[in-house]
Amino acid sequence: MSLDAAPESLLAVCRLTDLVPERGAAALVDGEQVALFRMVDDEVLAVQQLDPYSGANVMSRGIVGTRGEAWTVASPMYKQVFDLRTGECLDTQGREPRRLRTWPVRCRDGVVLLARGPREG
Amino acid sequence: MPQEKDRPEEIDVQDQTPPDPADTTADRPRRLVVVGAGMVAHRLVEALLQRDTTGAFTVTVLGEEEHPPYDRVGLTSFFAGRDAEQLALGDPALWDDDRVDLVLGSRVTGLDRAARTVTTATGQVHRYDELVLATGSSAFVPPVAGADLPGVFVYRTLDDVARLQRWVRDRAEQHDRPLRGAVVGGGLLGLEAAGALQSMGVHSTVVEFAPRLMAVQVDEAGGHALQRIITRLGIEVRTSTATTAITAGPDGAVAAMTFSDGSSTDVDVVVVAAGIRPRDELARAAGLAVGPRGGLVVDDACRSEDPHVSAVGEVACIRGATLGLVAPGYTMAEILTDRLLGGQATFPGADTSTKLKLLGVDVASFGDAFAATPGALEVVYADPAAGVYKKLVLSDDAEVLLGGILVGDASAYASLRPMVGRRLGVDPAAFLLPEGAAAGPAGLELPDEAVVCSCNNVTAGAVRCAVSEQGACDLAAVKGCTRAGTSCGSCLPSVKKLMTTELEKSGLTVSRALCEHFEQTRAELFEIVRVTRLTTFSEIISRHGRGRGCDICKPVVASVLASLGGGHILAGEQAALQDTNDHVMANLQKDGSYSVVPRIPGGEVTAEGLIAIGEVARDFGLYTKITGGQRIDLFGVRLEQLPAVWRRLVAAGFESGHAYGKSLRTVKSCVGSTWCRYGVQDSVGLAVALELRYRGLRSPHKLKLGVSGCARECAEARGKDVGVIATEQGWNLYVGGNGGATPRHAQLLAADLDNDTLVRTVDRFLMYYVRTADRLQRTAAWLEELDGGLDHVREVVVEDALGIGADLEQAMAAHVDGYADEWAAVLADPEQLRKFTAFVNAPDHVDESLQYVPERGQIRPATPSERTGGAVLIAGAELEVRR
Incomplete structure (x- = not known):
């Protein structure tokens, strides 16, 4: 799905300033929990809030970092590390690989917009 | 079996x-x-x-x-x-x-x-x-009258020492005064026994028939140096003295000893260590x-x-x-x-080299220690003030090392002993002067056939081979391959040096990097930040690392900054470095809710305090459990409830218990002398003082302390990183204990300390640990990994061998002065409170995925099958909250 192709599907979630750089926050989108992360360059990335390994809604509370070129978040529960752009699990801590859903995000006029139809990461 | x-x-x-x-x-x-x-x-x-x-x-x-x-x-x-x-x-x-x-x-x-x-x-x-x-x-017991009295022991087996310990404990309790003891024999074993008596608080006298101590291992000057050091430690030494009789008191137990010069002394316990047969x-x-x-x-x-x-x-x-x-x-x-097995091996002759630490004093003797070789030369370095005597025995051309004696500082032993019978190639004085003795003069390379570990007869070549051919790349692997250093351990510095040199030669370097972003170890990062006084992660990683960090290095830098007095752990950029527990100052539980632990110093709590905690738990519908650290854990707090819960707790006089941090957790105590019939010191008073002193201290891993008011050890202090146990004279300080998956008993660091000395020593110990340990390395593992182990730490924190004691104390004083309750600070800061919301776009919405069922009168998280099966669910606590 392309953002420009379907602008009507964008949902305003919060202001950019509601988010702390390199930290996550949870948002409710159509009853589903989404974890938003604000990067140092003010880009915002979104993945599912549900940690696929623990089953708890905690991904937004993980530590943000980098692995090589990839932006990552580490689950605060059992420390699996995920690529924030692709949702791919980069460090499974010995478990079978599981992905996070990702959402395209755009910022306009200081407002964080999330594409409604979830894209499989 | x-x-x-x-x-x-x-x-x-x-x-x-x-x-x-x-x-x-x-x-x-x-x-x-x-x-x-x-x-x-x-x-x-x-x-x-x-x-x-x-x-x-x-x-x-x-x-x-x-x-x-x-x-x-x-x-x-x-x-x-x-x-x-x-x-x-x-x-x-x-x-x-x-x-x-x-x-x-x-x-x-x-x-x-x-x-x-x-x-x-x-x-x-x-x-x-x-x-x-x-x-x-x-054990050889000289034919002295009374040598078979109750209270006279030999020092040979585990049962011997267990009986000795029991006797001293029982007599100390009966007499209610410090005991006096004597050791017959001033050899290696006698001095060990004197050390054991001293560790149990017995004032003792060593009685030696020969004109000097350790006559078998050291020469006259060495023996006298040893005597000076040992006398300074509070142990009386009588040389050239024979024991003529041991006599009993009214209860039939040993009471006095008479000597060849007609004098006598009162004793409560005697250890005979006059040789073996x-x-x-x-x-x-x-x-x-x-x-x-x-x-x-x-x-x-x-x-x-x-x-x-x-x-x-x-x-x-x-x-x-x-x-x-x-x-x-x-x-x-x-x-x-x-x-x-059919081989033809023959005995090559005995290596009678010895290195030991007696009462904390190094003594080593190796090779031709008494210069018996014709024409042998002796090079002597003696510093009576520092309590050091060192002698090298060299061949008549002063080229070949024949043997030596080291008293007071045997750090050169590991590099010298393998050189016996070889040309030194460097000025012998380089081994004797205080600086550089441990490492040996630079450029000294042991020949392959030189024996490094004499206990297990391992040569330098075998250590090199373990690295180059068997792929050993750390000390543990080298130990496993060769058995070097697995008995007395005195050769480990040499083995480590050989291993490192060999690894470097083969182009292998052992990565000690913290993670992909920092090549340094935690200890190195600590020094960098301490010296450069950088205060933000961005500066630190841009100057000394690469990338933007990760869940390994960010909390480490946060901890280092906090240990160095970097202000509130959530101030500015530091907030983004913290693990979720530190970030919201609570402990994440399996369902995504948190638990909260208010500090209860020393486990001492008032009725009002208990009621206040109970009311908070009741009003928020929390599950409560008593912890092993003598406080109360409140479970099931939702992220957005944390400030409200803490507002109530702070109002009732509580503060953060740091249960979430790699920091001081608790100081557990028994009730001590104020109430207990057996207590000899005020353990609760000390525990409260220590907990208030070290609260909030960030460290490489969690830290637990314990204080027991008598030797019965009801506080289980020896299962703690720092354990303090009361003695009649003061406090014994133990370090390096923990529970958990690999339980360790703490080891004695210093004995019979008064309150001030105790606090000063703990200050230094903790700060030295905070500065030098690896990430997530508890004190036990740190002590094990550290070159020289507990002895080294004792030298640093008790004897101040590195001269950093005052610096460590000052760093701790800065921590104590700078302490402020983290939770009270957050409650007063609207910016900080913003993050305590379940959803950034729906602040009033409660996370409905948190579901609970009742069990034994409290709540617990619903299991997946209970969620889908529609069991009776409690969706959080919606009780009226008094603000």
Whole structure:
């Protein structure tokens, strides 16, 4: 799905300033929990809030970092590390690989917009 | 498997005639019977089972003591809390081998060489094809009147030291005053015993017949240096003195000693350590030749005149002498193993080098320590003020090292001992001067055949080979490959140096990098941040790392900044570095809710305090549980409820308990002398003071402390990183304990400290740990990894050998002065409170995925099947909250 192709599907979630750089926050989108992360360059990335390994809604509370070129978040529960752009699990801590859903995000006029139809990461 | 007593099935009654010599080539395994289960017997069995790949032998080990082979050399560490299990030698799986039978509590009383049998005190008969006597020695008790009185002990076995400890404890309780003791014998063992008595708070006198201490190992000047140091430690020394009588008091127990000069002294306990005698009675009774000073006479193959009887260790008289050290015993065990398996090894002569630490004083003696070689030269360095005496013995051309004596500072021992018999190639003074002694002069390279570990006869070449050919790339792997440093450990600095050099040569470097973003270790990062005074992660990573960090390095930098007094842990950029627990100052639970633990210093809490906590738990519907650290954990708090819960707790006078941090957790205490009938010091008072002092201190891992008010140790302080146990005189300080998956008992760092000295020592210890430990390394692992271990830490924090004591204390003082309750600060900061929302776009919405069911009158998270099965659910607590 392309953002420009379907602008009507964008949902305003919060202001950019509601988010702390390199930290996550949870948002409710159509009853589903989404974890938003604000990067140092003010880009915002979104993945599912549900940690696929623990089953708890905690991904937004993980530590943000980098692995090589990839932006990552580490689950605060059992420390699996995920690529924030692709949702791919980069460090499974010995478990079978599981992905996070990702959402395209755009910022306009200081407002964080999330594409409604979830894209499989 | 170890057996408690002889097993009846061991009796071999069918086969009591000597086997036909032609039979020995038969297929059945030959029976090896080892009499004695000490250190050398253990080494023999271990080596034989390892190398006997064809099943040539079955082995029966008959031990007189009730314990499997243990580290007799380390016997004194019993007083620092090492029990029989911790002193046990090697892998206990050795005794599970089908080929070996270890029979304990079994004293052999008869040897019938014609029938090839031995008989035990209980009448069991064991037939042998090969017999090894490894009976060791017994303590020699001089024929002095009263040497058999209650309160007079020898110092040889675990049972001996356990009895000694029990006696001292009981007498101290009866007399209610410090005890006085005496040690007969000023040799190695006597000084060990004096140290043991001192560690139990007994004021003691060492009585030595010879004109100096440790006459066997050190020369006159060395002996006097040692005496000066030991006297300074508060132990009285009387040399050239014979004990003429030991006399009893009215209760029949030892009460006084009289000496050859007519003087006498009052004593409550006496330890006799006047030498050892080989346990050769079996050999004598069997008509075998014994040496002039005892011991079964054996040849260089360890065989006696009876080809089926051998001897190893202290009971063997080899080349005309018995040897009271473990290293030559181990060599004999290796020789005999080789011979039993058909080899031709011969005894190369004994290395009588010794390095030990007595009462914290280094003493080492090696090679030709007494300069007996014709024309030998002596180079001496002595500093009586510092309590140091060092001597090197050199060949007449001053080129070849022959031996030496080191008293007070034996750090050069590891580099010097392997050089015995070799050209030094550098100025000998370089080894003797205080600086650089430990590492040895730069550029010194050991030849491959130089023995580095004399306990296990490991050469420098073997260590290099372990690295270059067997792929060992850390100390543990080198130890595993070569056994170097696995006995006394004194060679470990040399082994480590050899290993590192070899790794560098082969182009291998061991990565000590924290993560992909920092090449430094945590300790190195700590120093960088301390020296550069950088205060933000961005600056630190851009100057000293790469990328933007990760869940490994971010919390480490956050912890380092916090330890260095970087202000509130959530201030500015630091907030983004914290793990979720530190970020919201609570403990994440499996369902995504948090638990909250208010600080209860020393476990002391008022009724009002308990009521306030109870009311919070009730009003928020929390699950409550008492923790092991004597406080109360409140579970099931939602992220957005944390500030409201803490507002109530802070109003009731509570503050953060830091249960979420890699920081000081609790100081557990027993009730102590204020209430307890047995308490000797105010343990709660001290625990509260320590907890208030160190609260909030960020460290490489969590830190737990404990304070017990008497030796009964009800606070389990020795299971803590820092454990304090009351004595009549003050406090004993233990360090490096923990519970968890690998429980460790803390070891004694310093004894009988007053309150101020205790606090100063703990200040230094904790700050040294905070500065130098690795990430997530608790104090036990840190002590183990650190070069020099506990001794090194003692030198740094007790003796201030590095001269950083004041700096460490100052750093701790800054922490104490800078402490403020983290939670109170957050409650006062609207910016900080913003993050305590479930959803950034729906602040009033409650996370409905948090569901609970009742259990035993409280809540617990619903299981997945309960969620889908529609069990009775409690969706959080929606009770009215008083603000």
